[in-house]
Amino acid sequence: MxxxxxxxxxxxxxxxxxxxxxxxxxxxxxxxxxxxxxxxxxxxxxxxxxxxxxxxxxxxxxxxxxxxxxxxxxxxxxxxxxxxxxxxxxxxxxxxxxxxxxxxxxxxxxxxxxxxxxxxxxxxxxxxxxxxxxxxxxxxxxxxxxxxxxxxxxxxxxxxxxxxxxxxxxxxxxxxxxxxxxxxxxAPPPRTNEPGARNVTLNVNGADHRLRIDARTSLLDALRERMGLFGTKKGCDHGQCGACTVHVDGRRVNACLMLAAQAAGSKIVTIEGLARGGELHPVQAAFIRNDGFQCGYCTPGQIMSAVACIAEGHAGSEDEVREWMSGNICRCGAYRGICKAIAEAKAGSTT
Ligand code: FES
Ligand code: FES
Structure with a gap:
């Protein structure tokens, strides 16, 4: 042979x-x-x-x-x-x-x-x-x-x-x-399976990621700590600031309040998945043009929320935007630019 x-x-x-x-x-x-x-x-x-x-x-x-x-x-x-x-x-x-x-x-x-x-x-x-x-x-x-x-x-x-x-x-x-x-x-003792660990497959920005995680792992921790997607920010980790906003099956959610295992089988989109073919999403571009940020920490969450806010039909007026974006806190107070950016992106989406 x-x-x-x-x-x-x-x-x-x-x-x-x-x-x-x-x-x-x-x-x-x-x-x-x-x-x-x-x-x-x-x-x-x-x-x-x-x-x-x-x-x-x-x-x-x-x-x-x-x-x-x-x-x-x-x-x-x-x-x-x-x-x-x-x-x-x-x-x-x-x-x-x-x-x-x-x-x-x-x-x-x-x-x-x-x-x-x-x-x-x-x-x-x-x-x-x-x-x-x-x-x-x-x-x-x-x-x-x-x-x-x-x-x-x-x-x-x-x-x-x-x-x-x-x-x-x-x-x-x-x-x-x-x-x-x-x-x-x-040699260290052999590795044993942790109790409560489970296999999940998360579809993030169009790609499947197979993970073995503790059943209590939040979607936010899975994105940041297991997949290296650091664009989604951890602010309060208690559902109060909106820094961790992502889309799950097209709806905005606070990733710190959702278990990763709950998101299995859904389509998850993070800020890293918003641009297409190297071109910024119109809301991202509008944030840049309108100074919709200062330090930038809240910005990924603001943008993810803004994209959903427009898609939901909740961006008809500044009052409406302020109401429907109220779950996203900006410690720098860049609200004026954020509202202008959303208005501009909304106008662009309807012309
Ligand atoms: S980190 Fe999730 S809402 Fe603040
Ligand atoms: S730009 Fe700094 S927290 Fe919003």
């Missing part, structure tokens, strides 16, 4: 195959569900906890040689998201997927079957940085690979700050990969 040739590991610039992976809760998710944001994909043993305290020192050692690189003061990994606290600056948060089966279909399609590897995948689904380690990765080898990625490239642009930080996390993980003996001694 002819030998089956394994593909070479995917190279920088290559589009990634649409493999299906298990997320932190064991739910299978296609890689394409993460399109639109960069993510880190690790082919790693699953008894490895990337947020161990000594990881910080290794990370900072990895990036020490990089001019201008920020040191990291905290790494948190929770439910498939990695959050970095960067000294004196903005931290970053990104999806972190792992595949611990060295012989999985995904490992074969990435060309890394039987090996430890890390891939930083950009928002368009192409490899931006990768490292495929030998059985026991060598720190110098990994560090050199990271620094080389900062050099001007023959293929594709250099790493963005976010991609660099993600690559450095991956490099530090690979560098700190324990030997099999050390792993056996240090």
């Amino acid at each position: 002819p030998a089956v040739l394994e593909p070479d590991p995917l190279t920088v610039g290559a589009p990634v195959p649409d493999v299906v992976l298990a997320d932190a809760d064991g739910v299978e998710v296609p890689l394409r569900d993460f399109r639109g944001q960069p993510l880190l994909l690790l082919f790693f043993p699953d008894d490895w906890d990337p947020a161990r305290a000594h990881q910080l020192a290794i990370y900072n050692d990895v990036v020490r040689a990089t001019p201008g690189a920020a040191s990291v003061v905290g790494i948190t990994v929770e439910r498939g998201w990695c959050e970095l606290d960067v000294a004196g600056g903005d931290g970053i948060r990104f999806p972190l997927l792992t595949d611990s089966d060295a012989d999985s279909a995904a490992a074969h399609r990435f060309g890394v079957a039987g090996r430890h590897a890390a891939f930083v995948i950009d928002a368009q689904g192409c490899v931006r940085w990768r490292h495929v380690a030998a059985a026991q990765p060598q720190p110098d080898e990994v560090r050199a690979g990271l620094l080389a990625a900062l050099e001007p490239r023959a293929v594709g642009p250099s790493l963005t700050r976010r991609e660099f930080l993600m690559s450095a996390v991956a490099a530090s993980l690979l560098t700190a990969l324990p030997t099999p003996d050390a792993r056996a001694q240090d």
